[in-house]
Amino acid sequence: MKKQMNLEDKTFCFTYNLYSPDLEASIRRSGVLAPVILKDSRIISGFRRAYIANKLNIDDIPTIITTDSDLDAFLDVIIENIAVRVLNDLEKAMIIHKLLNDFKSGDAILKLVCKILKIGFSEYNIQKYLQISALDDDLKELIYKKKIRWETAVALSNLPDRHKILILLNNLKFNANFSAEIVENLKDIFRQNKGLPSEIFSFENANNLRDFLKNKKFPILMKQERNFSKVMQLLPNNMTLKHFPYFEKDECDLNIKFKNLEEVKQWIQSQK
Amino acid sequence: MDPITEIKHIYIQREIRNHPKTRRIIDKLNCSISYIDEISDVPSHYFDKKKSLILASQQGDFIKECPCTPHYLGCKYHVVELAVGCLYDCTYCYLQQYQNIFATTFYVNFEDMYREFEQLLASDPDRIFRVGFGEYADSLFLDDILNYTQEISKHLSQMKSQNYLIEYKTKSNNINNLLRFKPTGHEVVGWSLNAQTISENEEKFAGNIVNRLTAMKKCVNQGYFVAVHFDPLVYFDGWEVEYLNIINQLFDNIDKKRILWISIGSLRFNPGLKPIIEYRHPESKIVATELIKGVDNKMRYPKVIRKKLYSQIVDFIKKRDPSAFIYFCMEDKDIWLDVLGKQVEEDEDIGMLFKKQVMKCFK
Numbered sequence: 001m002k003k004q005m006n007l008e009d010k011t012f013c014f015t016y017n018l019y020s021p022d023l024e025a026s027i028r029r030s031g032v033l034a035p036v037i038l039k040d041s042r043i044i045s046g047f048r049r050a051y052i053a054n055k056l057n058i059d060d061i062p063t064i065i066t067t068d069s070d071l072d073a074f075l076d077v078i079i080e081n082i083a084v085r086v087l088n089d090l091e092k093a094m095i096i097h098k099l100l101n102d103f104k105s106g107d108a109i110l111k112l113v114c115k116i117l118k119i120g121f122s123e124y125n126i127q128k129y130l131q132i133s134a135l136d137d138d139l140k141e142l143i144y145k146k147k148i149r150w151e152t153a154v155a156l157s158n159l160p161d162r163h164k165i166l167i168l169l170n171n172l173k174f175n176a177n178f179s180a181e182i183v184e185n186l187k188d189i190f191r192q193n194k195g196l197p198s199e200i201f202s203f204e205n206a207n208n209l210r211d212f213l214k215n216k217k218f219p220i221l222m223k224q225e226r227n228f229s230k231v232m233q234l235l236p237n238n239m240t241l242k243h244f245p246y247f248e249k250d251e252c253d254l255n256i257k258f259k260n261l262e263e264v265k266q267w268i269q270s271q272k
Numbered sequence: 273m274d275p276i277t278e279i280k281h282i283y284i285q286r287e288i289r290n291h292p293k294t295r296r297i298i299d300k301l302n303c304s305i306s307y308i309d310e311i312s313d314v315p316s317h318y319f320d321k322k323k324s325l326i327l328a329s330q331q332g333d334f335i336k337e338c339p340c341t342p343h344y345l346g347c348k349y350h351v352v353e354l355a356v357g358c359l360y361d362c363t364y365c366y367l368q369q370y371q372n373i374f375a376t377t378f379y380v381n382f383e384d385m386y387r388e389f390e391q392l393l394a395s396d397p398d399r400i401f402r403v404g405f406g407e408y409a410d411s412l413f414l415d416d417i418l419n420y421t422q423e424i425s426k427h428l429s430q431m432k433s434q435n436y437l438i439e440y441k442t443k444s445n446n447i448n449n450l451l452r453f454k455p456t457g458h459e460v461v462g463w464s465l466n467a468q469t470i471s472e473n474e475e476k477f478a479g480n481i482v483n484r485l486t487a488m489k490k491c492v493n494q495g496y497f498v499a500v501h502f503d504p505l506v507y508f509d510g511w512e513v514e515y516l517n518i519i520n521q522l523f524d525n526i527d528k529k530r531i532l533w534i535s536i537g538s539l540r541f542n543p544g545l546k547p548i549i550e551y552r553h554p555e556s557k558i559v560a561t562e563l564i565k566g567v568d569n570k571m572r573y574p575k576v577i578r579k580k581l582y583s584q585i586v587d588f589i590k591k592r593d594p595s596a597f598i599y600f601c602m603e604d605k606d607i608w609l610d611v612l613g614k615q616v617e618e619d620e621d622i623g624m625l626f627k628k629q630v631m632k633c634f635k
Contacts, residue, residue, distance in 0.1 A: 107315040107316055110316075111316070121316065122316070123316060124368075124547070124548045124551060124552075127551055128547075151547070187560070188559075188560035188561075189560075191550075191557055191560035192557055192560045192561065217562065218562050218564075218574075219562065220562055220574055220576055220577055221562060221564065221574050221576075224574070224576060245564075245565075245567075246564035246565070246566075246574055246575075247574060247575055247576065248564075248566060248567050248574075248575055248604075249567075249604075249606070250606060
């Protein structure tokens with residue numbers, strides 16, 4: 001049946017990574033058990049099975065031929081997949097992209113699919129998934145490997161020198177959370193100034209870069225932080241001072257560590 | 273720009289297709305029409321880019337307590353949900369996060385709203401209720417066609433309870449019908465004002481500042497009390513000069529005795545609105561500035577910036593009118609004390625300040 005299949009046609013495919021070592025082991029052991037669904041020669045469902053079977057030169061692949069319309073077939077595949085696995089953002093993005101661009105689906109179908117995929121139906125959310133779908137492959141791969149979040153990837157794709165920034169993040173060993181903070185600040189600085197500070201590429205220490213960007217984006221808040229640190233330095237070693245997040249309240253908490261109750265009593269006496 | 277001219281299509285909920293207000297709007301607006309069962313049947317504006325009007329029946333409450341924001345002080349205000357969705361599309365507008373349709377919904381079943389007014393006013397006869405139109409849409413956007421301001425005033429003036437002030441909040445100069453009747457003394461027309469740069473860049477489709485001030489002046493001449501809302505204040509290069517300009521323009525043109533209250537609030541929004549603003553208004557810079565997450569989890573300027581903004585604005589206003597009644601929208605008690613010198617601990621305290629102020633209308 002393999003000859004009937006057009007393995008190049010990806011009209012109905014939204015699986016991000018077709019290779020699965022577990023499935024390959026299973027197919028090596030038992031062959032392809034679940035049939036691949038075809039419409040004409042195009043694969044509707046079973047891309048992974050077909051892909052791995054082809055790689056292993058297995059010709060005996062059970063198939064079912066469907067006569068559903070393209071859109072109905074695509075919707076069926078989405079529902080089948082949702083029933084057995086969790087789709088990642090890249091796959092959801094591919095579905096939205098295909099619905100709008102390949103299947104020309106209307107408002108009602110898009111609403112339905114968003115509901116199935118648990119995507120809040122709004123213009124912004126649709127646009128968000130279209131942006132993910134339009135990302136370059138290297139950024140998609142980083143999202144897939146959970147090295148960066150999709151928001152970070154989209155923001156990066158809109159910044160100049162994004163390859164240099166990626167290298168910088170990689171060299172400074174930023175995790176996904178830190179990368180998100182750095183890129184968010186870079187995005188805002190770029191939006192404000194229509195340019196990026198060239199110094200960023202010369203940083204060799206992650207925390208220094210982080211502080212540099214925070215000082216650029218939050219000059220007033222960082223000044224407050226510095227003033228606060230100066231007061232902290234005046235405190236004896238057994239005392240710590242904490243301010244309200246972002247100094248939203250003027251009050252601060254002073255924490256004093258005592259060795260024992262006797263020391264507490266002495267301290268109270270000294271305050272009288 | 274008159275936003276009505278932008279409306280190209282009307283969706284009408286079947287159950288109110290024969291309501292007199294529906295018929296009047298159909299007669300006046302030359303638009304294509306479709307009938308729907310539910311508002312959710314309207315296509316999202318991903319597909320439907322033309323601006324539309326939805327005529328529907330309000331199924332929930334028309335009148336609600338203003339939700340304010342957690343951990344900050346409210347002002348005991350009520351809001352009427354007469355319409356939802358604003359055609360002005362200001363960059364900072366919170367409606368962008370909630371609205372999925374490129375349309376304004378207008379509820380025609382006023383009879384239910386009047387019933388709610390009666391219940392509300394009777395619930396506390398000693399209180400003067402301030403009830404605002406314009407929380408979810410510009411309050412005057414359909415007044416040219418329906419003349420509802422006159423209808424509402426007339427209807428409320430005939431009710432048994434008269435312990436109310438209604439405020440029509442607007443950025444428009446759509447006041448022709450307001451000028452055709454003598455105010456009963458229970459109406460306040462409130463304008464949102466901002467610095468020229470902010471108005472030009474962030475409120476592109478609303479009436480320009482000069483037109484708003486001209487409309488305000490006409491309303492004052494007609495006998496209305498007016499209110500001014502400097503909200504959202506934006507911190508940008510040159511803010512001091514520009515806010516001073518608008519405050520001077522205000523007091524040069526408007527009799528200060530007719531300005532019943534002035535509210536001040538700074539830019540604030542749910543964090544989820546930021547990417548929407550970035551996407552929908554790529555030229556806008558207001559969300560890329562120094563904003564922190566406040567105790568209510570909304571993005572806002574750090575307190576030190578807010579205090580600086582407020583102190584300067586209050587100073588500008590007090591120089592022109594030392595007795596101006598100024599209040600903060602969604603701020604904490606420290607700001608009230610530090611900037612206005614008023615010790616307020618809870619919403620009720622602000623309610624009492626307002627009570628004294630609004631009694632001026634009833635003298």
